[in-house]
Amino acid sequence: MQQLGMGQAVNQALREEMARNPDVFIAGEGVGVSIHDNPMLPTAGLLREFGPGRVKDTPVSEAAIAGLAVGAAVAGLRPVVEIMFNPFFTLASDMIVNHAAKLRYLSGGKSTFPLVVRIKSGAGFGAGCQHSHNLEAWVAHCPGLKVVMPSTPADAKGLLKSAIRDDDPVIFIEDMMLYFAPGPVPDEEYLIPMGKADIKRKGQDATIVTWSKMLGVAMKAADRLAEEGVQVEVVDLRTLVPLDKETVLSSVRKTGRLVVLHEATRTGGFAGEICAVVTEEAFSSLKAPFRRVTGPDIPVPVSPPLERFYIPDEEKLIEAVREIL
């Protein structure tokens, strides 16, 4: 099996879908000629391969990029547009939140908007809160959008291919810190359906629900807990919307304990949604209160020790698991 970073896996998904369907095009700031001349990055080489007709470098205008996607999608194309850093999604958000998400409904189901917005996200590169801000709960809160946050290169490839073929607008959030960490990716063509969580580790003592980069933290914590004889089950949501409630609920019914882990800040974060679902539907199987391990309710600071403090780590997760054992 090939070993790829997530950036390369995304790149393969884009290449294969563009080759498969001439209606697929990509657009964004530097998706063709990028300041980063780096083959590990998601859109590297695509301009050379598909030409400037299908790989569109845009001006710095997120509203126009998002509007382009909305309009081109309703006119029959399959746009995959890029927002360079998650905070700049706010500039694109009118077109996505007020339009892409609502227009199929408003048309009584007659118009469809098959578009994908790829967003680079995550803290950990020392650039501060105007570049690092995990906003997945914002988009998940907005009816009409699907929200994908892969944790491994293989998942990223299979999920992006599904997202591109999906008829609904999909927000596809890539944590940049995952671009360079290689993982196995099947050589043959495959799709991963949206709305199917993945149990990345089996266990019976507690359930950790997580997604994206925090999966790595969960796996490390699970290894360490296993040394103490505690077997945690790690559920990787992969997509927040649609949410695979069944996998989460059946895991919690088995273990009786739940910790939700995400990098985004706590208040109004998606962990609250998971905990609510479990409380509503599996309350009687809970042997202890759930725990949330998240970023604190602050913007991401730049100073290295403060940024490390912001990002949840294994210590905090292990502590939370121990508290409810």
Place this chain on the structure above:
Amino acid sequence: MQVSKEKKLEMLRSMLLSRRFEESLVELCKIQGKIPGMMILCTGQEAVGSGVCSALNPEDVIISNHRSHNHLLAKGADPKALMAEIYGKKTGCNKGKSGTLHLAVPEINAPCTSTVVGGGLPISVGVAFAQKYKNEKSVTVCLFGDGAADEGSFHEALNLASLWDLPVIFVCENNLYAGAQRYEEHTKVKNIADRAVGYAIAGEIVDGNDAVAVFEATRRARERAVSGQGPTLIECKTYRCRGHGEADPQHYQPKDEIAEWTEKCPIPRLRGELLSEGWITDKELQELEKEIEKMVADAVRFAEESPWPDLEEALEDVYVS
């Protein structure tokens, strides 16, 4: 009006300081782990911030962007506090929370910097509104790149500022690139300043490598602003001699283009003028350079020796639920 010797010296000094400050950042960036995050420099563009700020009064406000070191130093920021902030230290002007990208120095009337491209433009309109509201005789300058003029915020800000005759000066640093996109690849109109017509405000194109020309244009715009004639859009034609950031190999920038513009560096140009006018001697120049060298070395030492912030400080300066 003649530009005085003092003003020209002030501009030369601030350009030299900015260049030396950023040269030291280049060196520090090469040492792994010294400086977190991105490093975005303005080598070759110093005449803009230095020219603009020399034409301002201390109470005038500047709103800067991701390429802010020169703007802030020219406005009078303390190099020590800036350097410590860029390191992420406790003694930094923003206690390590901002780093290089969003430096805020309210003491010198640079209350915020936005690294969201185009973010500064509407904010500068608000500051100018407050100045007019309070009957102050001060102005606000927003410094932004050619790429920022592609954002909707540019158009919305100019329209509102024009409508209400606000005392704001929009200074576009057209350095020919927005990220890896060359000017012609992101904007079809030949000059950003041409857009002033669309908002019924004054527009000027200036040689952005001529600090004196930038100074004069800013002074004119300031006059207009304080006399109630509303905003001006100044476009400074300049060039980004280094990459977008220090991680940029500049593979898309023609080598001879970089060389040609390096020749047009604004610093030797003004230095030459001052020397030929007899307003500075070689010896005085050497002393000035030595003084600046020391200032920057002191700033680096200060940053190096400063402590990291305490972890609890991460939870300060914001409401935490």
